[in-house]
Structure formats: structure tokens, C-alpha cells
Amino acid sequence: MSRKYFTKATDIAKRIVEERVKEGDIVIDATIGNGYDTVFLAKLVGKTGKVYGFDIQSKAIENTKAKLIESTLTERVILIKDSHENIDRYVKEKIDLVIFNLGYLPGGDHEITTKPNSTIKALKKSLDILKENGIIVLVIYHGHEMGKIEKNIIEQYVRELNQKKYTVIKFEFINQINNPPLIIAIEKNL
Template sequence: MMAAKYLTKATDLAKNFIVSVLKAGDVAIDATMGNGNDTVFLAELVGETGKVYAFDIQERALQQTEIKLSNQQLIHRTELIHSGHENMRQYIHEEVSVVMFNLGYLPKGDHHIVTKAHTTIEGIKQGLALLKTNGILTLAIYHGHPEGLGEKEAVLAFVKTLNQKLFNVLHMEFINQANRPPILVVIEKK
């Protein structure tokens, strides 16, 4: 699978970072499964010997993702978990190379069910604890909905406090686009 080559959107930029880190045999986390596109992307990269743990609180997300993975014969590389990303350490007990978050709501789903700052920050903490050295955590932050702006501010405030001796934190955003386009944060564990 090829990652995006152009500056198109935050999720494509995240994938560009991920393909440089995630290799066959690695373990990855899709912290916000959604419609399963990122789970499929990660499952392709980890190969036959790798594993992807994917989290979502909505049953619809698990069902759609399972169908996508099955259709592409990737389901055996994944574990779909019906739980919030703030609980990832209850399910994962090994080091991971990548943790991927897409914050906001399920596209074409109930826009009242959104990620929340307090659970996202807990998920980030747990993801960082699971990351191996030189692993990355990506956050595509969608803040164009009522809850999103507060979540963005809380998440950015939190990641700014990460110890620079332990983590590199990069913040990217499109500055010439209307309607509060998503931003990308990439955290590398040193």
C-alpha cells in the first residue's frame, strides 16, 4: 500500500509518517477504528506476522471494519476491540510501533457520539507507554464540531507538556483552508 504523496489531508500526512516506521511483523494500534480504513491500512503494513489492535465504542464501527478486513482477507491480522482507547492497556501487553488516532466522530455515523478530551488524553498516555523506542503516535484532530475545539485545545495543551528528552512532538496544520481543517500531531518516542 502506498501512502499519500501530496499535502491533501491530515490522515494522509499521518500515513506518510507511519509507512516510514511500521514494518512487517510489527504491532500497531488503531485507537479509533471508525469505518475501518486505517485498520486496513495498518493490517496491510504489518504483514502476515504482525498484528493490529483496533478500538471503537460503537458496534457499527466494529461491524463495518470486520466486513472490510474480511473482504480483503486481513481479519486474521487484527483484533477488533469493542472498548474505548482509554482502556488499551487492559488489552495490549506488548510493545507497539505505531498508535493511530482520528479524533471526532464516526463518518456517516451519529455525530453526537464523539471522542472526548479526558478519554483521548488517557488513551494517548497509554499509547505512549506501549510505544517502543522510535515508535510514533499520530493524532488527526478534527475540531470543526462543537466538542472538537475543546478536545483540540486540551490535547495540544497536554502534548506540549511531554518531556522533550523522551518525546519529539510535531504539530502540523493547513493554514489556508476554511472551516477549521483537521490538524496533525505526531509524537515520536526517543
């Protein structure tokens, strides 16, 4: 039975993360949402690693905490109820990987979304604390009005990153309807 490789943006993002994250790594889930990526990252970093998880919504923190308890992974994760733009207030060490799932909380209030200004601030701060050869993965949901604005601002920002310091790649479905999410991955070269 053959395995499909290009099914969903989240599957592609997970494959990138799986390739990069190893036991002992320190990573950030910048938008924990319902906790699926947080649990996934906690398993990958192992007992000696650490995951910082950010979200502004209590429901996201509760959902994630429940999944971590169920998976017995709570000791590997620090959950922070704050905007990802404040990463530097909590994270004082170099990071191996940061993942963003931008948009709104699935099953939550669609009026509460990530915002371009706070995401760009978080992205800049993430680049500052990223280790050499570290990676940032952005899964951008742009099927709603704020998502379209955020996508355009992020794409403009990453296009201007110094190519000697960063390698930026974009994965985008071009034959699917309804604005499927796209992925931008940034690797720090220096």
C-alpha cells in the same frame, strides 16, 4: 504527472505511517471508525504483525470487520469494542505505532464523539507501551464543539511532554477554511 503531497490531513498521516510501519510490527488503531486505517495498517504489518483496533460503536466494529473480511486480513487484527482509554486492559506488549482519528464516526451519529478525558488517558497509556522510536499519530477533527475542546486539551498536554523523551510535531493547514483537521505526531526518544 506530479503527485500532490499536502492534500488532506489523512494523506499526510498515511505517509507518516507508511514510513514507520513494517512487516512484523504491532500497532494500534485507537479509533477504527469505518475501518480504512485498520485495513491499511493490517497490510503494512504483514502476516507476522498485529493490529489492535478499538471503537465504542458497534457500527464501527461491523464496518471494519466487513472491510477486513473483504481484504482477507482478519487474522492480523484484533477488534475490541471498548474505549481506547482501556488500551492497557487488552494490549500487554510494546507497540510500534498508535494512530488516532479523533471526532465522530463519518456517516454516524455526530453526537457520539471522542472525548478529551478518555483521549488523554489513551494517549498516556499509549506513551507508556510505545517502543523506543515508536510513534503516535493523532488526526484531530476540530470543526465541532467537542473537537475544539479536545484539540485544545491535547495540544496543552503534548506541549508539556519532556523534550528529552519525546519529539512532538504539529502539521496544520493554515490557508484552508472550515477548520481542516490537523495532525500531531509524537516520537518516543528514550
